[in-house]
Structure formats: C-alpha cells, structure tokens
Amino acid sequence: MKAGEKRRILIVEDDPHIAEGLKLNLKFQGHEAAIAGNGTEGLRMWKTWNPDLIVLDIMLPALDGMSVLRHIRLHDERLPVLILSAKGAPDDRIQAFSCGVDDYLAKPFNLAEFLLRVERLLTRSRWNHETSAAGALEPTALQRYVFGGNTLDFTTMTAETRHGIIHLTEQEVKLLRLFIEHRGKPLARKTLLEVGWGYTGVTATRTVDIFLVRLRKYFEEDPQNPVFFRSIRSVGYLFDHP
Amino acid sequence: MKAGEKRRILIVEDDPHIAEGLKLNLKFQGHEAAIAGNGTEGLRMWKTWNPDLIVLDIMLPALDGMSVLRHIRLHDERLPVLILSAKGAPDDRIQAFSCGVDDYLAKPFNLAEFLLRVERLLTRSRWNHETSAAGALEPTALQRYVFGGNTLDFTTMTAETRHGIIHLTEQEVKLLRLFIEHRGKPLARKTLLEVGWGYTGVTATRTVDIFLVRLRKYFEEDPQNPVFFRSIRSVGYLFDHP
DNA sequence: CGTATTTTTACAATACTTTTACAATCGAAC
C-alpha cells in the first residue's frame, strides 16, 4: 500500500523468531516497527513510543496480552490492536472482542493476510485522524505554513519566497488558506468563488485565474510549469507539495 | 451493546436459513437489518436503502460477492463490509482484503464472535462520522486503483505507470471508472459512448478507439499486445486483470 | 485625490477532443 505515510507498529510477542519476522515484513511495507518481548515491556513502550497500531500476542510472559489490552483500552479507546493467538478457542476470541480488539488472527496465520489486515486497520485509523485533524485547526488557527522554499506568515500577512519577502493581500491570504486546507484535493473554480468570495449561483468571471497567476509568480520556481498550484483542466486547481 | 444508536445492516446472503438467523440476531442487538438474496439485489438495496454496514456472502447467485464489493468500493470507499465465506482459502481472503474488505469470517462461524465483530465495525465507522460531521460528508468514492504495475489516483487525476507519472484528463478518468466498474465484462462502443459521453442514437465515430489507444500507451507494457484493455472484435472492449 | 487592490476585458496559448485518412488485422467464405 502506497500513500500511507510511515506508521509506527508495536509488536508485543515473546517468540523472537516470529517477532523479528513480522518486524522485517512491516518495515518492508514502509513502516517503523518495534518489538516488546513481554507484557510489561509492551506497556512501557506503548507509553513512551506512541505507536499507531499494536500487534499483540495473547500468551505472554510477565503479563498476558489480555491484561495489556485492558490496560491500554483504559487510556486509549481507539488505538488499533490486532491480536495474535496460538489457541483459537471461540471463548478467547469473544473475550478479546468484547475488550475492544480490532482484529484477531489465530496462529499459524498467513503472512500476506496479516499484512493486509494491518494496512486495513491503519487506513481506517488514518481516516479517523484526518477528519478530526481538519476540525481541530480552525480556519483562523494556522499561523505559519511552509512549502517548497516558501514560508507563509499569516499573522503578518507576509511571505518569504525565492524573490524575497512579499506582502500578501487579504484575498490572497484567503485563497492560500483554502488551498492549504484542501491540499491534495482539487478545487473547482466555482467552489473557490463561493467559499473565498461569497459568490453564489452562476458566475463567468476570471478572477480566480488571475489570482492563480499571482500565486504562481510568487511561489513557483517556474510559473509556466507550476508544481504547487496545478490546474486540472475542466476541474479546477489543485494545491499540493511533498 | 450500549451507546449504539440503531444502525442499518444489509445482509447479502442466498441461504435464507442463515440470512434470517443473522437478521434476527442483529435485530436483537437493536439494529435494523434487511436481506438481499443475490448480488444484483444486494447492489440495488445498497443504492436505495443506504446501509451502515454490509454483511456479504462470497458465493452468490446472479453476481458474486467479490463483484458486488468492487462495485460498491468504486462509489464508497469507507462503508464497512464484512465478508462471509464457506471456503476459507488464503487466496480468497487475500483478494478480499486487497479489495478493501473490513473483516472476513469463514463459515461456520461463531455467532457471538460475528456479532461482536459487527459491533466493532459499526463503532469504528461511527467514530469516522462523528468527526467528519463538521465537514461535507458525501460517501468518499474510490480514490485509488491498482492494476498491473499501474496506480490510478482519482482525486488528483494522476497515474503512476511504467513511464512515470502522468496526468489524466476528465474523459480518461470517466472511461477508466467505467472500465473498472465493469471489469471482466466486455463493453460495447455504443455503451461507452452513451455512458461516458452522453451520446445517443446512432453514432459512427472513432473517438472511443482513440482513447483506447491512449489508455494502452499509458498502461500496457506492450500496447500492440494489450493485456488489460483487450478488444473483442465486433463486440467492444474488455478491461480485466488478475 | 492618490494609492493599493480587485475585477473585467480581450486576446494568445495551450490542452484536449474529434475527425480524417489510411494501414493493419481478423474472420469467414470459397
């Protein structure tokens, strides 16, 4: 799976053989992975390392997986947890699910299936964060933003670009905010006009385009071949950057 | 299960015995449940009834579960789907997960486990909605699609192919969606024109063919011997891949 | 007023689509 930025996965598993195998494969998928050899160490690492997902063996020395899970759920209701278990007894599974487990795999399991289940859980949890993150940063909250070699300062309404420091106008700032908020998603001219200008209904104005020309002049290395402010014919404009 | 408002669950299952059993139990949990006896009916009810979760049998008359799933994922990437399957072959499971399934249960399954897994999926999806409630919440259509060595990104209208990253046009995207939706089934030129272009009546235009040439240039290893976009003489074109 | 900013205008440049024209291929009849 691409597009998934690197996520942190904590493997709580006492069999070093299995643990290392999983770690290797998860790293191969582009994630960070760490191993805890028993329950208490698992809890310690959960607190300090702040993982995005936990792969948890049920049978563990020192502190069994179920206890670890219950402890974690006390503090974080949503952290994805995938259980590995040698015995696939229905009762164990049911107990696990009622403790808020996200997935349960009986050993021996198919590696490809394991990896796909992990990706699925990560994707779901990313959806969770992405939406709540958008709500968290109120339109006015953002103060600085950096992309390419450019730095925007919304408090002073200035920008540091390859051409030096420039002063941004009110409308330019509005547009930039809109683009930043929707980074990676194309915005239709109509949307831009409605949200950024308060226009309504049919509009046949080129205002948006003119502003795009300006933004490109400010921030693009080669305004003729824009990288950050791309136009998508018959759709609108798309702002994105690495 | 507490705190769960009533949710709608669509059961797509041809065995009336199993279907009724599940429906009864889900109702007992406080949910609404409806049954579709085959794939096409499942799709119809998905469109009209707007369920919160789908329980999908793989083996179905009329239209198999996998096709139903792929069709749904084209329009709604996030709707929770739980697969039921008689055969638990690893390959089936893996195929299902890469098609975006959320959970996979092999028959015969434990009823309590099934119910708990359902609740888990519903809870997770509720978390999703609760946060996104602030923003616009149309169902999120499929954003990426992978076949052969190619990755399509429908939001940014780009594709990663063996020739690098290319920008897709609106019409190309429309066509690709059509093909993906009907993967494995041949599409007549006429159909393509009507659905993709809105043409009507008799048409003697070669437009479709020209687009096919382009798609092949983009995505085929050897455009002269297409594997993904095959033409079927006197019928039309057929898109398929492993 | 004078200045800064936004919007309109008008035309050029470009991207995309469709047509045209011809070559290649396939399938069936002989």
Add this chain to the structure above:
DNA sequence: GTTCGATTGTAAAAGTATTGTAAAAATACG
C-alpha cells in the same frame, strides 16, 4: 490457403473549449 469485406489500430490534422496573462477599468480606502 487465398481472397474479400468488415472491423480495429493509429498518426496527424482540424476543431473546440479551457486556461494564461497583460493591461485597462473599476472599486475600495485612507
């Protein structure tokens, strides 16, 4: 096999719609 007709492949030209952009006009603001 060979031949013939219909279908498909494809380059290149022609057509169309969208976008880029300079410069003028309008608007806001002190």
